[in-house]
Amino acid sequence: MTMLREQDDSPQEAVNPELERKAERRESWRGFFHAVPAYVYLIVFFVLPLFVVFVFSFASRGRTGRPILENWNLDGWTRLGDPLVSTIVGRSLFVAVLNTFLCLIIGYAFAYWIATRPKQSTRTLLLILVLIPFWSNFLVRTYAWRLLLDSDGYITQLGEWTGLWGRMLFTLPAVFLGLLYGFLPFMVLPLYAAIERIDWSLVEAGRDLYASGTKAFLKITLPLSRPGIIAGSILVFIPSLGAYVTPDILGGAKTTLLGNFIVTQFGAARNWPFGSALSSAILIVMVAATILYFRSGARTV
Amino acid sequence: MTDGKIAVSLRGVTKRFGEDVVAVNQMDLEIQDGEFFSLLGPSGCGKTTTLRIIAGLEYPTEGSVQIYGEEMGLSPPNKRPVNTVFQSYALFPHMNVEDNVAFGLRMKKVDEAEVRRRTDEAIELVRLTGMEKRSSRALSGGQQQRVALARALVNQPKVLLLDEPLGALDLKLRQAMQLELKDIQSEVGISFVYVTHDQEEALTMSDRIAVMNEGDLIQVGRPEDIYESPVDLFVASFVGDMFFLPGEIVESGTVKLVGGETVQARTTSAPGTSVTLGVRPEMLALYGDRKEAPPGRNAVSGTVGRKIFYGEAIFYEVDSGASGTFDVRVENVPSARRWDVGDTVIVDFHLEAATAFAE
Amino acid sequence: MTLHEGARAGRRVDRLLSFNGWLVFAFLYLPILIVIVFSFSGAANVGIWGGFSLRWYERMFGNEQLMKSLQNTLWIALFSTIISTVLGTAAALALDRYRRWVGRGAFDAILYMPVIIPDVTMAVMLLLWFTQIGLPLGRGSILLAHIAFNISFVAIVVRARLANMDPVVEEAAADLYATRWLTFRRVTLPLIMPGVLGGGLLALTLSLDDVVITSFVQGPGATTLPVHVFGLIRKTVTPEINAVSTLMVTASMILVFASLAIQRRE
Numbered sequence: 001m002t003m004l005r006e007q008d009d010s011p012q013e014a015v016n017p018e019l020e021r022k023a024e025r026r027e028s029w030r031g032f033f034h035a036v037p038a039y040v041y042l043i044v045f046f047v048l049p050l051f052v053v054f055v056f057s058f059a060s061r062g063r064t065g066r067p068i069l070e071n072w073n074l075d076g077w078t079r080l081g082d083p084l085v086s087t088i089v090g091r092s093l094f095v096a097v098l099n100t101f102l103c104l105i106i107g108y109a110f111a112y113w114i115a116t117r118p119k120q121s122t123r124t125l126l127l128i129l130v131l132i133p134f135w136s137n138f139l140v141r142t143y144a145w146r147l148l149l150d151s152d153g154y155i156t157q158l159g160e161w162t163g164l165w166g167r168m169l170f171t172l173p174a175v176f177l178g179l180l181y182g183f184l185p186f187m188v189l190p191l192y193a194a195i196e197r198i199d200w201s202l203v204e205a206g207r208d209l210y211a212s213g214t215k216a217f218l219k220i221t222l223p224l225s226r227p228g229i230i231a232g233s234i235l236v237f238i239p240s241l242g243a244y245v246t247p248d249i250l251g252g253a254k255t256t257l258l259g260n261f262i263v264t265q266f267g268a269a270r271n272w273p274f275g276s277a278l279s280s281a282i283l284i285v286m287v288a289a290t291i292l293y294f295r296s297g298a299r300t301v
Numbered sequence: 302m303t304d305g306k307i308a309v310s311l312r313g314v315t316k317r318f319g320e321d322v323v324a325v326n327q328m329d330l331e332i333q334d335g336e337f338f339s340l341l342g343p344s345g346c347g348k349t350t351t352l353r354i355i356a357g358l359e360y361p362t363e364g365s366v367q368i369y370g371e372e373m374g375l376s377p378p379n380k381r382p383v384n385t386v387f388q389s390y391a392l393f394p395h396m397n398v399e400d401n402v403a404f405g406l407r408m409k410k411v412d413e414a415e416v417r418r419r420t421d422e423a424i425e426l427v428r429l430t431g432m433e434k435r436s437s438r439a440l441s442g443g444q445q446q447r448v449a450l451a452r453a454l455v456n457q458p459k460v461l462l463l464d465e466p467l468g469a470l471d472l473k474l475r476q477a478m479q480l481e482l483k484d485i486q487s488e489v490g491i492s493f494v495y496v497t498h499d500q501e502e503a504l505t506m507s508d509r510i511a512v513m514n515e516g517d518l519i520q521v522g523r524p525e526d527i528y529e530s531p532v533d534l535f536v537a538s539f540v541g542d543m544f545f546l547p548g549e550i551v552e553s554g555t556v557k558l559v560g561g562e563t564v565q566a567r568t569t570s571a572p573g574t575s576v577t578l579g580v581r582p583e584m585l586a587l588y589g590d591r592k593e594a595p596p597g598r599n600a601v602s603g604t605v606g607r608k609i610f611y612g613e614a615i616f617y618e619v620d621s622g623a624s625g626t627f628d629v630r631v632e633n634v635p636s637a638r639r640w641d642v643g644d645t646v647i648v649d650f651h652l653e654a655a656t657a658f659a660e
Numbered sequence: 661m662t663l664h665e666g667a668r669a670g671r672r673v674d675r676l677l678s679f680n681g682w683l684v685f686a687f688l689y690l691p692i693l694i695v696i697v698f699s700f701s702g703a704a705n706v707g708i709w710g711g712f713s714l715r716w717y718e719r720m721f722g723n724e725q726l727m728k729s730l731q732n733t734l735w736i737a738l739f740s741t742i743i744s745t746v747l748g749t750a751a752a753l754a755l756d757r758y759r760r761w762v763g764r765g766a767f768d769a770i771l772y773m774p775v776i777i778p779d780v781t782m783a784v785m786l787l788l789w790f791t792q793i794g795l796p797l798g799r800g801s802i803l804l805a806h807i808a809f810n811i812s813f814v815a816i817v818v819r820a821r822l823a824n825m826d827p828v829v830e831e832a833a834a835d836l837y838a839t840r841w842l843t844f845r846r847v848t849l850p851l852i853m854p855g856v857l858g859g860g861l862l863a864l865t866l867s868l869d870d871v872v873i874t875s876f877v878q879g880p881g882a883t884t885l886p887v888h889v890f891g892l893i894r895k896t897v898t899p900e901i902n903a904v905s906t907l908m909v910t911a912s913m914i915l916v917f918a919s920l921a922i923q924r925r926e
Contacts, residue, residue: 031758242778
């Protein structure tokens with residue numbers, strides 16, 4: 001029998017109106033429980049420490065440099081205005097930005113080169129060759145440059161032989177070399193991942209449209225590889241800014257960067273509140289940047 | 302086949318997503334034991350959502366779902382006596398055919414000897430014997446579909462749910478699978494709830510069809526009832542071919558077209574109502590003049606405007622002036638007369654071919 | 661059509677790119693190779709080759725302090741990897757598979773933060789916190805610190821893998837009578853395993869590499885190999901360090917090949 005649609009306007013009683021809500025609540029709890037261990041751990045070992053650092057930046061400095069939680073003051077923060085601090089921050093920013101830029105230029109050319117090798121086996125092999133230094137211990141890699149740049153190191157010998165440079169150790173260029181060396185793989189890998197995904201037919205269309213390989217590259221390939229550029233830049237910029245090991249091993253007193261400076265506050269300089277203020281300042285900037293990034297809706301990771 | 306038991310019963314089932322989207326609106330539906338039941342409708346009409354609600358993969362905002370009299374309530378999908386064949390097959394890519402099919406049985410802790418036996422039976426049922434050890438990633442579309450079917454049936458569910466399972470297959474394969482599915486259903490004897498947007502598929506396979514649109518259940522009935530007595534314009538146009546002409550009811554059973562001609566048609570509304578006349582092209586015939594046409598039937602004159610050759614049939618668009626264009630489908634048999642563009646013809650049809658739909 | 665099928669720039673540019681490519685490889689490898697080579701040199705001075713010798717390796721293995729720090733490093737790396745992989749995977753599941761729960765937004769943000777702050781800052785934070793709550797500094801405090809930053813890295817890697825996995829197979833498993841746990845164990849986990857292993861490998865490497873954070877939160881007795889070596893480098897440069905370095909590089913290479921072998925099975 002054919003059942004016609006009923007032109008029934010009488011109000012129908014809702015059957016089981018609570019079902020969906022109960023099911024959603026059940027799911028919600030499940031999700032929450034999956035996150036609980038990590039959530040609790042991170043609150044205890046990350047969020048709370050964040051607050052502690054901030055609080056300590058207002059503490060007073062004890063005899064051993066440790067913070068005394070009385071006589072709250074702004075000493076730590078006012079010292080941030082010190083010309084020494086500005087120099088160091090300025091230098092660190094300069095180093096981080098330049099390093100990121102250099103890694104980007106060299107890394108992009110390198111990643112593009114690998115991505116355009118026609119055979120998959122070649123590309124895989126090249127990637128493995130990049131991975132090996134990447135996974136190698138950071139300390140070892142930086143130490144290697146120490147050897148090369150020392151008085152009887154090969155690079156120094158080469159420089160003396162050509163007459164172009166002398167002993168580079170403990171100078172800013174040495175730090176640059178070390179940072180570039182250390183972080184180049186961090187830039188190459190995300191770049192490669194992004195470039196590899198580009199649809200060549202789009203680039204080809206661009207070549208037809210612009211009648212120029214360069215233009216097609218600038219207008220199509222480059223923008224399409226943006227996610228990789230952003231990811232790689234973040235992966236290089238942030239550690240570069242807070243670099244400690246590299247400037248410590250390869251640099252000297254005249255090349256103090258932010259990372260070293262902060263560590264000194266907890267060591268020789270014995271000024272924990274000031275060190276906390278410095279760290280708090282960095283954290284505030286980073287946290288603000290993250291929140292902005294999340295608010296803008298962009299999420300590439 | 303039907304012995305009066307109700308396999309699936311939906312009462313007042315509604316599903317809302319957020320504030321504005323109503324995916325399913327107050328559905329009341331009863332699916333009989335052992336029947337091949339289709340949910341038919343265009344994309345977004347709520348048919349898949351309804352299926353998922355029966356499976357337990359979604360919970361209704363309102364309403365109750367009963368399977369063989371048992372209220373499902375908050376029961377999760379792994380506790381319901383139904384199994385689903387997914388549109389994308391959803392085979393476990395890291396398992397071979399055998400392990401895919403045996404999965405449900407192993408989850409229910411059936412002993413291994415019986416698992417073996419039933420798995421082999423199911424694989425035989427879908428004619429994939431010999432492929433047991435093949436990785437599920439190394440299968441063609443048709444083969445994957447069969448594995449998905451075996452994987453569901455091996456558990457002897459009370460009802461089998463199928464979500465557009467043949468959509469990804471090419472035409473010939475799809476037609477072959479349609480027959481196979483129908484055979485399997487008869488053999489296994491359980492109710493199949495089959496979701497599709499392909500009205501031809503629904504018509505050929507189903508015992509009964511439920512036509513849905515935008516969350517509403519429009520009409521439920523046997524294929525012939527849906528086709529021959531569509532309840533509204535939507536069903537009429539969605540199922541089968543149909544063309545439309547505007548008009549007005551002058552008296553019960555008579556419609557006046559824009560151009561002045563009056564035709565006999567099936568009407569359900571009062572005289573004076575504006576209607577859309579729906580006509581099925583294959584129920585029309587063409588003649589040279591009124592004398593050749595059988596008496597006592599509708600006869601509208603017009604000129605052949607376009608002619609399309611389909612191989613098994615020829616389609617004529619006949620322009621009858623202000624009233625509109627008649628689409629006429631004539632079987633391409635030796636006895637059929639052929640017409641040319643520009644010919645004056647009489648379009649002949651019985652009142653049963655035309656239905657007047659009020660807006 | 662992917663980029664490598666014909667995206668090669670014009671001849672000249674491509675040659676330049678190749679030249680740059682090989683230059684980069686030389687740049688990346690020569691320093692490490694020199695360290696390795698000189699670890700076998702008998703001379704106490706790095707500039708000159710002093711004949712093949714294993715004396716630095718003998719010195720290294722005889723150095724009790726060094727061996728103890730290696731032991732600590734491995735202990736910490738093992739446990740921090742295991743714990744952070746479990747926690748990180750659960751966190752990734754919580755974020756990817758469950759869209760609405762209390763505090764989800766905040767959790768998402770908190771999870772990303774350890775990745776984007778410099779490790780110096782993390783070191784300071786943890787030292788101050790441990791001091792404040794009176795936690796004794798030692799092997800345990802280092803472990804706690806490593807887990808703290810590793811969870812996020814594991815979660816990111818696993819989440820990427822989860823996003824690539826069609827959740828419909830999980831629905832199919834549920835439809836086929838699997839409980840949540842069995843669905844995870846038999847379906848989800850095998851399918852995200854490359855991500856879990858990749859995340860674990862990343863956590864292992866980060867733990868083995870860490871210098872700053874460890875040096876801040878370590879106690880008087882326990883130190884790790886990288887921190888110990890770092891101390892040595894700052895004081896004097898002895899060729900023993902070359903031997904240690906060579907071993908560390910070899911360990912890394914083994915890790916790389918192990919991870920590739922695992923990926924091959926996909």
